[in-house]
Amino acid sequence: MHNAEIARKFHELADLLEIQGANPFRVRAYRNAASIVEGSSRPLEDMVAEGEDLSAIKGIGNDLAGKIAELVETGNLPGLEALQKDMPAQLSELMRLDQLGPRRIRALNEELGVSSLKELKEVAEAGKIRKLAGFGARTESRILEEISKLSDRDHRTRLAEAEQVVGPLVAYLDKLDEISRIEVAGSYRRRKETVGDLDILVASENSKAVMERFTSHPEVAKVASKGKTRATVFLKSDLQVDLRVVKADSFGAALHYFTGSRAHNVAIRKMAGENGLKINEYGVYRGRKRIAGKTETEVFEQVNLPWIPPELRENKGEIEAAREGRLPDLVEESDIRGDLHMHTSATDGRNSLEEMVEAARRLGYEYIAITDHSRRLTMANGLDAKRLRQQIADIDKLNDELGDIRVLKGIEVDILEDGKLDLPDEVLNELDITVCSIHSRFELSEKQQTERVLRAMDNPRFNILGHPTGRLINTREAYQIDLEAIIEAAAERGCCLELNAQPSRLDLAGHYAGMLREAGVLGAVSTDAHATDHLRFMHLGVAQARRGWMEKKHLLNTRTLKQLQGILAR
DNA sequence: GCCGTTTTCGGCCCGACTGTTTTCAGTCG
Numbered sequence: 001m002h003n004a005e006i007a008r009k010f011h012e013l014a015d016l017l018e019i020q021g022a023n024p025f026r027v028r029a030y031r032n033a034a035s036i037v038e039g040s041s042r043p044l045e046d047m048v049a050e051g052e053d054l055s056a057i058k059g060i061g062n063d064l065a066g067k068i069a070e071l072v073e074t075g076n077l078p079g080l081e082a083l084q085k086d087m088p089a090q091l092s093e094l095m096r097l098d099q100l101g102p103r104r105i106r107a108l109n110e111e112l113g114v115s116s117l118k119e120l121k122e123v124a125e126a127g128k129i130r131k132l133a134g135f136g137a138r139t140e141s142r143i144l145e146e147i148s149k150l151s152d153r154d155h156r157t158r159l160a161e162a163e164q165v166v167g168p169l170v171a172y173l174d175k176l177d178e179i180s181r182i183e184v185a186g187s188y189r190r191r192k193e194t195v196g197d198l199d200i201l202v203a204s205e206n207s208k209a210v211m212e213r214f215t216s217h218p219e220v221a222k223v224a225s226k227g228k229t230r231a232t233v234f235l236k237s238d239l240q241v242d243l244r245v246v247k248a249d250s251f252g253a254a255l256h257y258f259t260g261s262r263a264h265n266v267a268i269r270k271m272a273g274e275n276g277l278k279i280n281e282y283g284v285y286r287g288r289k290r291i292a293g294k295t296e297t298e299v300f301e302q303v304n305l306p307w308i309p310p311e312l313r314e315n316k317g318e319i320e321a322a323r324e325g326r327l328p329d330l331v332e333e334s335d336i337r338g339d340l341h342m343h344t345s346a347t348d349g350r351n352s353l354e355e356m357v358e359a360a361r362r363l364g365y366e367y368i369a370i371t372d373h374s375r376r377l378t379m380a381n382g383l384d385a386k387r388l389r390q391q392i393a394d395i396d397k398l399n400d401e402l403g404d405i406r407v408l409k410g411i412e413v414d415i416l417e418d419g420k421l422d423l424p425d426e427v428l429n430e431l432d433i434t435v436c437s438i439h440s441r442f443e444l445s446e447k448q449q450t451e452r453v454l455r456a457m458d459n460p461r462f463n464i465l466g467h468p469t470g471r472l473i474n475t476r477e478a479y480q481i482d483l484e485a486i487i488e489a490a491a492e493r494g495c496c497l498e499l500n501a502q503p504s505r506l507d508l509a510g511h512y513a514g515m516l517r518e519a520g521v522l523g524a525v526s527t528d529a530h531a532t533d534h535l536r537f538m539h540l541g542v543a544q545a546r547r548g549w550m551e552k553k554h555l556l557n558t559r560t561l562k563q564l565q566g567i568l569a570r
Numbered sequence: 571g572c573c574g575t576t577t578t579c580g581g582c583c584c585g586a587c588t589g590t591t592t593t594c595a596g597t598c599g
Contacts, residue, residue, distance in 0.1 A: 029571035269583050
């Protein structure tokens with residue numbers, strides 16, 4: 001049983017408990033546990049199997065530890081079955097609808113016998129909901145609207161797409177003279193690989209003018225709510241954008257508050273409480289007196305902490321690290337000396353070798369690697385030994401002409417099903433670098449897939465495992481693979497893992513990057529560019545490295561060319 | 571249901587907006 005499934009069961013139990021009217025803090029404990037499980041870098045199943053004490057995890061007590069063990073061992077979550085006997089399990093599904101929370105769902109169930117989405121739709125269409133106390137015609141029509149949107153709701157927006165929306169939107173708002181500061185907060189600022197919505201924070205003394213400008217933006221399809229200090233809109237792309245206006249004196253407190261994560265905020269507020277302070281989005285208060293709030297640094301100072309980079313604010317140890325003065329010195333995009341994965345028009349890239357090199361040179365890189373596909377990927381016109389040798393000759397010639405950038409001869413070679421690499425060692429030996437990737441047989445079992453990669457790593461020509469999970473955000477799940485075993489093997493063999501910076505991949509995000517770092521395996525942040533424009537995705541990969549607490553020293557392509565060559569030689 | 575360097579009981583983050591009210595409950599973030 002995967003962590004995600006354990007988390008889903010806990011969420012479901014929390015939903016049903018909440019609808020039933022259980023102690024809200026008990027409900028919170030279950031939700032909190034779900035989020036701990038989701039964020040765990042290790043499968044809880046393994047921890048149970050190894051007899052580890054789950055109650056040692058903060059937020060998991062004796063009761064939950066026992067429930068997790070039973071769930072993992074039997075597939076049953078004690079308590080959930082009992083609840084499901086008393087109430088229809090589909091009720092938790094209704095929680096997915098906006099505007100519908102536990103109280104209303106309970107009312108709908110008790111008054112109208114609603115126990116599923118289908119039944120909800122029927123009573124709404126029959127006009128029965130508007131007659132219930134606390135409901136009205138407005139709510140009824142919104143429920144119908146929500147149901148119709150539900151099917152295409154289930155995806156989050158990729159960070160790169162969000163960036164494309166943010167740029168123009170912020171520029172549009174910033175034209176208003178009344179706005180003194182503007183910042184995008186939320187998971188966007190924490191640089192998560194996907195965002196659920198955008199949270200824009202503005203400092204202004206004239207919130208009315210800001211609200212008017214925001215809600216009348218030409219891309220706004222619908223204004224969901226609009227008050228004096230806060231508004232929510234949906235853009236034509238269906239992306240939700242929340243705007244919050246505060247006075248300049250509160251900007252730092254509000255920025256901290258709206259950057260989150262929620263778990264981080266709760267922890268910080270608790271610390272404030274212990275010091276007799278109260279923190280809200282307007283500032284830090286001692287009694288009724290406001291003592292800080294203009295900058296984020298001020299807010300952190302009040303709880304005796306240095307400023308914490310947003311990428312770390314997940315309440316996964318950053319507060320303790322800050323307190324003990326051991327926050328990491330996170331890698332910056334400017335630390336990157338070269339891009340080690342890109343394609344040319346020889347295979348499925350859009351630009352020629354010369355164009356790719358020129359574009360990389362303009363970015364100021366010291367080196368790059370050309371890594372076209374290998375022969376197995378016929379769809380992409382993959383290179384066989386002969387064509388690869390031609391490219392090697394072309395690159396040698398180019399290197400003779402160029403002074404300021406070194407072009408490494410490489411290949412993105414397929415890892416075949418049996419773990420062999422898709423080109424003979426003789427030709428791989430003529431290269432400076434290999435990126436080894438899986439492009440076929442995604443459906444293999446975890447054991448088979450893992451062994452396939454481990455065998456490939458035994459080849460001393462194996463340098464970097466390309467896009468290690470194979471997931472495509474919102475499109476394709478990661479293949480089943482035991483990354484922990486792979487990372488361990490990489491540490492022994494001197495292999496590296498890629499942090500693929502393609503907007504739809506970003507597949508060593510957050511906790512996997514953390515695993516890499518802890519195991520002492522170097523990450524290679526690479527764009528996998530298929531066109532000169534794609535070289536600019538580097539910052540997305542660097543952001544994921546930062547979310548994994550990585551410093552310059554944890555990455556391969558922050559090294560000098562000489563150091564790099566030493567590592568590639570294994 | 572969790573947690574504890576004052577606590578094994580009694581707390582648990584808190585403000586904004588909407589819709590349905592006529593002073594507030596429910597929901598959200």
